[in-house]
Amino acid sequence: MSVSGPEPGRTSRTFYLGTEVSAVSEERRLDVLRAIVEDYVRTREPVGSRILTERHQLGVSPATVRNDMAALEEAGLIAQPHTSAGRIPTDKGYRLFVDQLAEVRPLSVPQKRAIETFLSEAVDLDDVVARAGRLIAQLTGQVAVVQYPSLRRSGLRHLELVPTAEGRLLVVVITDTGRVEQRFLDVPVDLDDGTLGELRARLNAATAGRRLADIGDAFAGVAEAMPAEHRPLATAVAEVVTAALAEESEERIVLTGQANLARSGMRFEQGLRPVLEALEEQVVLLGLLTDMTDDAKVAVSIGHENRLAGLAETSVVTSGYGSSDGDTVAILSSIGPTRMDYPGTIAAVRAVARYLSRVLPG
Amino acid sequence: MSVSGPEPGRTSRTFYLGTEVSAVSEERRLDVLRAIVEDYVRTREPVGSRILTERHQLGVSPATVRNDMAALEEAGLIAQPHTSAGRIPTDKGYRLFVDQLAEVRPLSVPQKRAIETFLSEAVDLDDVVARAGRLIAQLTGQVAVVQYPSLRRSGLRHLELVPTAEGRLLVVVITDTGRVEQRFLDVPVDLDDGTLGELRARLNAATAGRRLADIGDAFAGVAEAMPAEHRPLATAVAEVVTAALAEESEERIVLTGQANLARSGMRFEQGLRPVLEALEEQVVLLGLLTDMTDDAKVAVSIGHENRLAGLAETSVVTSGYGSSDGDTVAILSSIGPTRMDYPGTIAAVRAVARYLSRVLPG
DNA sequence: GATTGGCACTCGGTTGGTGAGAGTGCTGGA
DNA sequence: TCCAGCACTCTCACCAACCGAGTGCCAATC
Numbered sequence A, B: 001m002s003v004s005g006p007e008p009g010r011t012s013r014t015f016y017l018g019t020e021v022s023a024v025s026e027e028r029r030l031d032v033l034r035a036i037v038e039d040y041v042r043t044r045e046p047v048g049s050r051i052l053t054e055r056h057q058l059g060v061s062p063a064t065v066r067n068d069m070a071a072l073e074e075a076g077l078i079a080q081p082h083t084s085a086g087r088i089p090t091d092k093g094y095r096l097f098v099d100q101l102a103e104v105r106p107l108s109v110p111q112k113r114a115i116e117t118f119l120s121e122a123v124d125l126d127d128v129v130a131r132a133g134r135l136i137a138q139l140t141g142q143v144a145v146v147q148y149p150s151l152r153r154s155g156l157r158h159l160e161l162v163p164t165a166e167g168r169l170l171v172v173v174i175t176d177t178g179r180v181e182q183r184f185l186d187v188p189v190d191l192d193d194g195t196l197g198e199l200r201a202r203l204n205a206a207t208a209g210r211r212l213a214d215i216g217d218a219f220a221g222v223a224e225a226m227p228a229e230h231r232p233l234a235t236a237v238a239e240v241v242t243a244a245l246a247e248e249s250e251e252r253i254v255l256t257g258q259a260n261l262a263r264s265g266m267r268f269e270q271g272l273r274p275v276l277e278a279l280e281e282q283v284v285l286l287g288l289l290t291d292m293t294d295d296a297k298v299a300v301s302i303g304h305e306n307r308l309a310g311l312a313e314t315s316v317v318t319s320g321y322g323s324s325d326g327d328t329v330a331i332l333s334s335i336g337p338t339r340m341d342y343p344g345t346i347a348a349v350r351a352v353a354r355y356l357s358r359v360l361p362g
Numbered sequence C: 001g002a003t004t005g006g007c008a009c010t011c012g013g014t015t016g017g018t019g020a021g022a023g024t025g026c027t028g029g030a
Numbered sequence D: 001t002c003c004a005g006c007a008c009t010c011t012c013a014c015c016a017a018c019c020g021a022g023t024g025c026c027a028a029t030c
Helices: A023-043 A049-055 A062-074 A091-101 A109-120 A125-140 A193-207 A216-225 A228-246 A258-262 A273-280 A282-292 A342-359 B023-043 B049-055 B062-074 B091-101 B109-120 B125-140 B193-207 B216-225 B228-246 B258-262 B273-280 B282-292 B342-359
Strands: A143-147 A156-164 A168-175 A180-186 A253-256 A298-302 A314-322 A328-337 B143-147 B156-164 B168-175 B180-186 B253-256 B298-302 B314-321 B330-337
Touching: A023 A049, A023 A062, A023 A091, A049 A062, A091 A298, A091 A342, A109 A125, A109 A342, A125 A143, A125 A253, A125 A328, A125 A342, A143 A258, A143 A282, A156 A193, A156 B156, A168 A228, A180 A228, A180 B180, A193 A216, A193 A228, A216 A228, A253 A282, A258 A273, A258 B273, A273 A282, A273 B258, A282 A298, A282 A314, A282 A328, A298 A342, A314 A342, A328 A342, B023 B049, B023 B062, B023 B091, B049 B062, B091 B298, B091 B342, B109 B125, B109 B342, B125 B143, B125 B253, B125 B330, B125 B342, B143 B258, B143 B282, B156 B193, B168 B228, B180 B228, B193 B216, B193 B228, B216 B228, B253 B282, B258 B273, B273 B282, B282 B298, B282 B314, B282 B330, B298 B342, B314 B342, B330 B342
Parallel strands: none
Antiparallel strands: A143 A253, A143 A328, A156 A168, A168 A180, A298 A314, A314 A328, B143 B253, B143 B330, B156 B168, B168 B180, B298 B314, B314 B330
């Protein structure tokens, strides 16, 4: 294989295949790749040279296509499951397809309207998230993952202390994005209602309207001002709220459409198990999605590009979503086999993320 | 087949098989059934007469067992997949096994301790529910379904009104069982903070500590006392809270361990798809569980006994759980193939339900 | 140099036949 | 009532043969 770069004046696409051919041939080879991806996605069967010439207007004979296929295989873009079978795209082939060849296919107007209507009917945040998941699952025919809006960027609306049985205290945080977080806290049993009320009032007075990220200082002030015997409690509450922000608060996600994985034609070499297991590792999964996502852009991770071994046979399409000012506060994604309808999935994820940003409070 | 009942003085079990045999034979036939169920659950293979006599101390020859098997088959308790195969239990056979033959097998002490520890480490209600699901999924190796505690029986701790963008109001209800519900509400845009604060104060004063079920009257009073121009808003808030109680509030459930369905040896005739689809119909699923569940007792529904067609090849084991005073406020269940370890599953569900009741606030 | 038709080759999937093994039902005797 | 023996059935694993799709290569042609 030649390692020389593209010659001046020619299309830089020669780079992708790495053999020295004319720009015209290069162009056609990429057409062949696109045709292979599209056919394989549709039929789920390895596609041979004859079929390809019959179904696509390539203007050349099967023999020529075979030569092109050999070049594509040399470049690692397609592969043969076995000698006497057609070709299927490799992860690298899908990557090139997604980056260069896929045509953007926006949703139809009725589809867009359906998204808008369905999301606007939501009655609360849980419902918004659940509906977004159902939309993605249905539009893409795959699994949807929707993260709850992040706490960190939200402001504190109200702090509530609820005493429960057995010396436990429930701390409830209400943010201005409509999200509610709760944590239990062990407290001295001799805590009377009056003291609790006082603490509640002070905490709220000191923190109302602040960003959650910089609430620590406010708490310190309150703790100082409390009578000495209640100072530890104030500190504990502060710690609980801080912890809620730091750790588990980010990890709430909702999965929808797992049944889609079991549909006919969703064959995975390794079976469903690794995929389902990967999806149940919510913390790790969310980490993967977070790393992929860059603001409100749609990102695609294909096959082995995914850190998670269980997702080696799947591709992940994600987008951030958030408030109307463009800030990304959470993530939305669709997961399906590497052999997925990339343009369609990308369009669906993008559309739902966009409407979601519009509907969210704040 | 004889239709005569059991003769006086004989064991009433003759009823189950319906043929006229001695009490001793009847007893042995049920032993055979028990052996078939236990063997089939363990090996996942149809069990024949020879194997049966080898693995269990039945004290009779294979030929005798064959006769007993014929009787059991006649009674519809076991069946043959095909002529030259062993027998497998029918739904009816499992039912008899569960009702009469299964021996209670309590969890080991370390297991119980593990449950207790794991649940007590939960930091909030979401976490309690999530952990309960993981426990059940892991103990039974099946799918766990956990319902959030019901709102209706809870008392109102606090009512919060959060204004959001675009003339929407977020209504947050905090109950004394630690649960938080939220709803959006469209309001006139000219609502200023002062009015909102007043309304919030009045609503809280009028409703604090009341049972959610009888909160309607309290709201009426508040609406009356408000200046005329804000009366509609107060009424709307009341409606939202009422609606939250009446409808969607009951339907929050969490599924865990779906990956277990894809484990080797979890073969379903119809494939995973109908099962996964049934599990995604959360409203219907919850209805099924609710109908099955009778207080804190463990209930079992086997195969075609399930209303949901998708669950025809599965059995459902449920129990209510709730506060320490014995009230059932929610449901917990494990779903697996009809060929499941019933005693083990029942023990796990019961144990987790019990500890859950103890840990829950209120 | 690019394209193409022809051709030998490879290999997976299907079909049909066979034999082993497991399990059954039945019958007659203890 | 139990049980040993026996003939029968049916599944499954194995094997061989065959078919067809698809390829790679080569020589001829544009």
